[in-house]
Amino acid sequence: EYYSSIDKMQLLGQVEGELVSATDDYLMKGQKQLDMLRSFVNRVKTEHAITRLQLEQHEEYLDQPLQAFRLIKRLVVDWAEVSELLAAHQAKDEYRTTVDEMIKYPGLPNQEELQGAVKGLERLQHVYNLTANELVDRVSNSIQADSSSLWKDCFEIGVQLYELAKYQGALEWLQLASSLLEDVDGENARRMAAEVYEYLALTYIALGQKERAVEVLKELLSWFSPTTPHPARYILDSLEYNMPKSPKESTESALFANFSRLCQGKRLPEPDSGSESLRCYLDFDRHPRFKLSPLKVEQVHLNPDINMYYDVLNDAQINAVIEQSDQFDSFRSMVVGNVVTDTRVSQQVWQNYTSYIIKSLANIVGAISGFDMQNAEEMQIANYGIGGQYAAHFDYFSKLPDRYILGGDRISTNMFYLSDVQQGGYTVFPKLNVFVKPVKGALVNWFNLHRSLAQDNRSLHAGCPVLEGSKRIGNIWIHSAHQEFRRPCSLNSNE
Numbered sequence: 001e002y003y004s005s006i007d008k009m010q011l012l013g014q015v016e017g018e019l020v021s022a023t024d025d026y027l028m029k030g031q032k033q034l035d036m037l038r039s040f041v042n043r044v045k046t047e048h049a050i051t052r053l054q055l056e057q058h059e060e061y062l063d064q065p066l067q068a069f070r071l072i073k074r075l076v077v078d079w080a081e082v083s084e085l086l087a088a089h090q091a092k093d094e095y096r097t098t099v100d101e102m103i104k105y106p107g108l109p110n111q112e113e114l115q116g117a118v119k120g121l122e123r124l125q126h127v128y129n130l131t132a133n134e135l136v137d138r139v140s141n142s143i144q145a146d147s148s149s150l151w152k153d154c155f156e157i158g159v160q161l162y163e164l165a166k167y168q169g170a171l172e173w174l175q176l177a178s179s180l181l182e183d184v185d186g187e188n189a190r191r192m193a194a195e196v197y198e199y200l201a202l203t204y205i206a207l208g209q210k211e212r213a214v215e216v217l218k219e220l221l222s223w224f225s226p227t228t229p230h231p232a233r234y235i236l237d238s239l240e241y242n243m244p245k246s247p248k249e250s251t252e253s254a255l256f257a258n259f260s261r262l263c264q265g266k267r268l269p270e271p272d273s274g275s276e277s278l279r280c281y282l283d284f285d286r287h288p289r290f291k292l293s294p295l296k297v298e299q300v301h302l303n304p305d306i307n308m309y310y311d312v313l314n315d316a317q318i319n320a321v322i323e324q325s326d327q328f329d330s331f332r333s334m335v336v337g338n339v340v341t342d343t344r345v346s347q348q349v350w351q352n353y354t355s356y357i358i359k360s361l362a363n364i365v366g367a368i369s370g371f372d373m374q375n376a377e378e379m380q381i382a383n384y385g386i387g388g389q390y391a392a393h394f395d396y397f398s399k400l401p402d403r404y405i406l407g408g409d410r411i412s413t414n415m416f417y418l419s420d421v422q423q424g425g426y427t428v429f430p431k432l433n434v435f436v437k438p439v440k441g442a443l444v445n446w447f448n449l450h451r452s453l454a455q456d457n458r459s460l461h462a463g464c465p466v467l468e469g470s471k472r473i474g475n476i477w478i479h480s481a482h483q484e485f486r487r488p489c490s491l492n493s494n495e
């Protein structure tokens with residue numbers, strides 16, 4: 001699967017590059033073959049014409065031994081060359097092999113992937129409140145997009161959203177496609193506009209807007225002569241009988257509103273302003289390793305504590321982690337009962353502590369968190385793709401798996417940001433009105449459990465969709481067993 005990870009997308013980029021160069025190569029060889037044929041046939045044509053002319057003028061022409069020879073020679077030698085030329089399908093075979101290989105490994109994306117990518121775009125629009133136009137502007141201003149093909153991409157997105165029954169979104173993209181198409185000339189533009197209009201009409205119908213649908217269909221049909229059979233005519237006729245009812249507007253939860261706002265880096269003002277006492281400070285004393293190079297701490301939230309630590313990893317360490325984890329095949333996140341859902345759109349690998357680099361990261365987490373690392377899970381390294389996200393969730397278990405009966409639940413999450421993210425990709429805590437912007441080399445940590453080890457539902461958090469860039473994180477979850485002296489109970493069971 002490609003779309004859920006930027007790393008996999010790079011592989012796809014290479015595939016496209018190779019297909020392009022194989023096609024170029026094939027075209028060049030093919031062209032050479034055609035050129036040879038062309039010059040051969042031109043030569044034969046002249047000779048043949050001369051022969052015929054001579055024959056008409058004096059029949060004994062072919063009596064001349066040389067002329068007779070030339071005709072025979074052409075038929076024996078030259079035409080044989082042609083048929084040899086045609087038989088030499090070598091270029092074509094090579095081309096076919098290359099294409100076949102590309103299709104077999106790593107494999108081309110399928111319809112499902114296309115839908116996954118489109119859903120990612122839709123998610124971005126939804127969370128960041130972007131119109132189709134704004135998304136195109138924001139994401140493609142760095143790429144010199146060619147408007148003569150941009151309309152087609154917008155159209156394709158509209159069609160996919162229509163197929164996914166996301167009609168409001170489909171409408172926006174189809175309208176954008178149709179307005180972009182106005183700037184395209186050429187004989188095909190009309191035909192293409194008709195396709196866009198047909199989908200536009202179907203979308204209006206699905207949205208229960210009959211008048212608009214009729215308008216669009218009539219406009220479309222006005223481009224053709226009344227006798228031309230066109231599916232639009234059929235749609236128009238059938239509209240009388242089966243106009244679906246307007247779909248119900250879905251109302252969005254307050255939690256989603258919080259999530260979306262925080263993803264955009266906006267906090268609600270806090271009346272009792274607990275955030276005033278938040279500090280940034282240099283910590284020399286937390287662990288001997290910080291004596292000479294203090295830990296840069298930013299308190300993000302107090303009670304429950306969320307802290308961000310900057311410059312914990314340098315680029316060399318991050319590269320080493322990525323190199324180490326690249327040796328393993330990443331896979332799409334399985335969330336609920338091994339079913340792939342849109343809850344988590346990313347790919348990840350697990351890394352144990354046998355390698356030097358991963359072990360040293362665990363040591364850092366131990367030094368910063370003060371927790372015993374015996375019961376830490378292996379490190380999970382994740383990469384998010386187009387619109388990649390992790391919807392709001394808890395890191396603690398709804399039902400503790402048997403393998404953690406002794407180790408306990410996930411008391412603390414320790415997350416390294418292994419990349420910056422150009423736009424989006426914040427980590428947000430909707431119940432605490434908190435957002436954290438990814439900063440390469442930083443570590444953020446928080447508690448998922450109360451001191452009493454009861455699950456703390458204020459720890460609800462999410463990874464916002466990535467708008468631009470590639471987001472990488474590394475997670476180490478620490479479990480609750482043997483931490484009683486490191487984070488003791490208090491007298492208040494809610495603390």
Ligand SMILES: O=C(O)CCC(=O)C(=O)O
Pocket residue numbers: 390395425426427428461462463464473475
């Ligand atoms: O990507 C993020 O910012 C959050 C990831 C997360 O919550 C997780 O992996 O459990």
Ligand SMILES: [Fe+2]
Pocket residue numbers: 393394395413461
């Ligand atoms: Fe999480």
